[in-house]
């Protein structure tokens with residue numbers, strides 16, 4: 236149910252009622268499903284339902300004087316469950332978020348630093364852009380970098396910042412490279428030329444920065460010939476599928492999990508090692524709820540010999556956000572100062588309750604978030620967090 | 634006024650800020666080498682008390698008005714603009730401070746004058762003034778010649794000796810005509826930040842504890858070490874999450890970024906989110922019982938072993954050495 240582009244292009248809060256999305260908003264029945272399903276709803280002075288009510292009365296400005304939307308982690312729960320199919324997370328809340336940050340007396344320093352780092356270095360962690368492709372040297376298989384070899388390529392792998400710089404993200408990258416290589420995929424990466432795609436939620440605070448990154452990456456794409464883009468970061472998938480399209484991006488973009496599923500018949504004979512783990516899978520908000528990939532990650536896990544899949548209480552459309560989206564990755568301390576439980580700490584309890592050995596994930600933010608949450612829960616010796624790609628790669632070992 | 638230099642005097646809470654004397658000192662030197670004149674401008678409420686300290690200038694422009702206390706950049710720029718236009722000032726020097734940060738660009742665009750920011754040095758070469766600017770956070774220094782000896786310079790605090798700008802002498806005072814100046818924003822009240830906990834970013838020595846410390850009682854091991862070494866205690870996030878130490882002691886991505894001379898990492902694994910906040914410390918000493926702990930990748934000195942045994946004996950040894 237991704238929103239039609241024309242419904243939102245150029246829409247602002249002042250003109251929203253003139254847009255098709257505004258017409259939809261007027262059909263809100265004030266059922267409160269959105270506020271009730273929101274993982275941080277109880278901490279928001281103005282959760283989505285109240286925002287709509289105020290908008291209807293021309294009083295939406297009141298929301299900007301509170302931090303309500305700073306607490307929105309872009310989990311898409313409200314939007315996907317709204318009986319009127321109002322594109323809350325995609326449209327209305329984004330517009331409110333930007334105004335919220337403009338009016339905020341102090342932008343939480345962690346978030347501010349991440350935005351600044353994205354602007355200055357092209358990644359939220361503030362690493363030098365020249366080190367972005369350093370991980371490639373640790374790969375067991377050759378990886379082509381387009382700036383060094385600009386011949387046309389079938390698949391452009393958009394690595395994204397967390398996988399490129401975070402040591403655990405790099406583990407996933409090495410696994411992906413190995414799998415793509417084994418499948419005989421003709422692939423390449425942008426290397427140091429790549430910059431953060433601009434995680435949709437984070438950048439809704441700063442549309443100027445978002446535009447700068449969109450312009451930059453689109454210009455880089457136009458330098459090379461490729462047929463499709465893959466990425467392991469559901470936030471990047473979301474950025475390309477949603478925000479970049481508003482700026483004219485026409486490419487084809489897929490997450491690595493559904494991409495591997497396309498090649499599952501070729502992959503299966505390579506999975507000869509029996510892993511013997513019991514695994515529970517966490518649906519990432521962007522991959523699952525927003526892009527509808529619920530079956531593919533499970534199918535891939537089930538293809539691995541010896542893996543027993545156990546579901547958590549909340550799964551698929553009901554998944555619980557890990558709290559990393561919408562800029563939440565850079566608001567942990569702010570949330571703590573508001574006495575809000577970290578959502579990764581909330582979610583990990585459900586994972587632990589399954590009794591599984593492994594928490595499988597398909598989003599680069601989730602590895603550090605859940606590894607940390609396991610430590611907080613004192614369960615880090617009993618359960619490990621693995622990207623699905625790491626599990627696939629392990630099953631390919633002799 | 635040919636070759637005249639104007640300095641914006643900054644003051645806060647009844648004291649002239651040091652940067653003002655730095656600017657007066659270098660301003661005097663430059664003015665003298667051209668046989669030019671040096672002028673100061675003081676804005677604010679009850680400012681007469683400052684004037685005797687500004688004897689190094691040849692004259693002082695003043696505007697004493699309640700609405701000029703901590704005036705906004707727009708207001709300051711309008712006033713300086715009027716002085717430059719009426720008195721024909723050639724070079725205006727501002728502090729590279731929060732107070733003056735907004736003034737230079739406004740003046741520059743209104744008067745079409747060059748604006749040189751982040752200045753470290755000003756010198757005279759023949760008939761020219763050469764300004765050295767810091768670019769890229771100080772990685773590059775550039776020498777710029779001021780064309781026609783006209784422009785606005787903002788100097789980094791700490792670039793010049795402030796003593797050179799101090800002299801007590803009575804000098805002529807000129808009242809500024811405010812009738813043409815519109816003051817749109819003005820200062821209401823000064824709010825002091827709450828006196829908080831120790832600022833760990835300012836400590837030379839930090840003894841940081843992680844989950845390896847096991848429980849709150851063992852924090853005393855770190856505190857005993859601090860008793861000998863000085864410094865303060867800080868921690869990884871899980872220790873803060875347990876409530877053993879306040880949030881102000883958290884080092885890392887979602888805490889503080891610290892660069893002490895000496896950083897002890899006791900029972901900290903070295904997760905990227907922690908390392909992000911301490912990797913630039915001058916000297917990192919890690920004690921960890923796991924030889925594969927990533928903290929050893931950033932540590933300058935590493936001890937592999939049980940901190941509960943090593944730390945007390947280290948404290949004893951240091952104590953004995955100190956006598």
Ligand SMILES: Cc1cc2nc3c(=O)[nH]c(=O)nc-3n(C[C@H](O)[C@H](O)[C@H](O)COP(=O)(O)OP(=O)(O)OC[C@H]3O[C@@H](n4cnc5c(N)ncnc54)[C@H](O)[C@@H]3O)c2cc1C
Nearest residue numbers: 843844845869870885886887888900901902906922923940
């Ligand atoms: C978005 C996000 C932001 C984060 N921000 C921060 C942050 O700002 N700061 C931060 O610190 N973390 C942060 N984290 C958490 C971080 O990922 C790690 O979970 C955390 O740093 C681990 O803390 P630790 O090293 O104390 O614990 P552990 O990783 O559990 O390490 C404990 C270490 O102690 C050692 N040890 C145990 N017993 C002993 C003993 N007796 N003697 C010697 N060594 C012993 C062990 O070998 C181990 O290496 C963040 C995480 C996320 C996801």
Ligand code: SF4
Nearest residue numbers: 263264266267269317
């Ligand atoms: S779920 Fe939809 S219809 Fe119900 S209150 Fe929220 S926005 Fe309105």
Ligand code: SF4
Nearest residue numbers: 273307308310311313
């Ligand atoms: S997107 Fe998620 S966090 Fe944001 S308002 Fe909706 S339910 Fe709440």
